Amino acid sequence: MYTILIIEDDLALNEALRQMLSHGGYNVRSAFSATEGIGLLDGSIDLVLLDIGLPDGDGLKVGKEIRGNTRVPIIFLTAKDDEEDIVTAFDCGADDYLVKPVSLIVLEKHIKAVLRRLPAGDKGFFQYKGLVIHYDAKRVTVNEEAARLSPKEYLLLELLARNRGKVMTKTMILEQVWDDMGSFVEENTFNVTLSRLRKKIEPDVTRPTYIRNVFGLGYTLGEW
Ligand code: CA
Numbered sequence: 001m002y003t004i005l006i007i008e009d010d011l012a013l014n015e016a017l018r019q020m021l022s023h024g025g026y027n028v029r030s031a032f033s034a035t036e037g038i039g040l041l042d043g044s045i046d047l048v049l050l051d052i053g054l055p056d057g058d059g060l061k062v063g064k065e066i067r068g069n070t071r072v073p074i075i076f077l078t079a080k081d082d083e084e085d086i087v088t089a090f091d092c093g094a095d096d097y098l099v100k101p102v103s104l105i106v107l108e109k110h111i112k113a114v115l116r117r118l119p120a121g122d123k124g125f126f127q128y129k130g131l132v133i134h135y136d137a138k139r140v141t142v143n144e145e146a147a148r149l150s151p152k153e154y155l156l157l158e159l160l161a162r163n164r165g166k167v168m169t170k171t172m173i174l175e176q177v178w179d180d181m182g183s184f185v186e187e188n189t190f191n192v193t194l195s196r197l198r199k200k201i202e203p204d205v206t207r208p209t210y211i212r213n214v215f216g217l218g219y220t221l222g223e224w
Helices: 011-023 034-040 059-069 083-091 104-116 151-162 170-177 187-201
Strands: 003-007 027-031 047-050 074-078 096-099 125-128 131-134 139-142 145-147 211-214 218-221
Touching: 003 011, 003 034, 011 027, 011 104, 027 034, 034 059, 047 059, 047 104, 059 074, 059 083, 074 104, 083 096, 096 104, 125 151, 131 151, 139 187, 151 170, 151 187, 151 218, 170 187, 170 218, 187 211
Parallel strands: 003 027, 003 047, 047 074, 074 096
Antiparallel strands: 125 131, 131 139, 139 145, 211 218
16 A cells, blocks of 8 residues: 655645545645655655645755655645746656646546556555565465465455455456456355455454455455
8 A cells, every 4th residue: 555645735735635545545644844744754655745835945845855865756736837847846856747726536647657657566565464465476474474375365365455445346356356258257256265265364254354344335455
């Protein structure tokens, strides 16, 4: 799960961004000034959304400072649309530059595009409590013990992990895990796979920690 740091002093916009990104399955940290933003920047941040006009400083300087210490992607989100600012932003190491107002849907597409360009391995694993999934090796450990999953069990778990924060309906899961040239999969196959997977990863299958039912809707990984 990616963590995005928003540095934006417009309270309403900061909150709208936070809500949109949380719904999109991102972890979000919000800062309202340059100082606060730099204070929140640590190794857990995967991308920074950065305003230029901040109360205690110039976002371009913040960008330069961030870039001086880390390779974390920076998307400028600002009302300033003159060429000079845009050029300076890219010279400071911006990965993208968007002029307000920008539709939240378009912004999310830009965020996804920038995150896609992160070097492979940066987020090569998923962790939630004691559960760790190493995507490249297709290896799963629970409290540091290897779980031996069948290919379908692994795919089911990876799908839920990659969609952490969302509810996956049974139909969505069937389409993505069993999409075998459109062949029909009995619901029972799904139930059996899920139950075997849970036996291998859940400390207590009667009260699942990892794969949870969202009543009447579907399944999610972790709390929803
Ligand atoms: Ca501002």
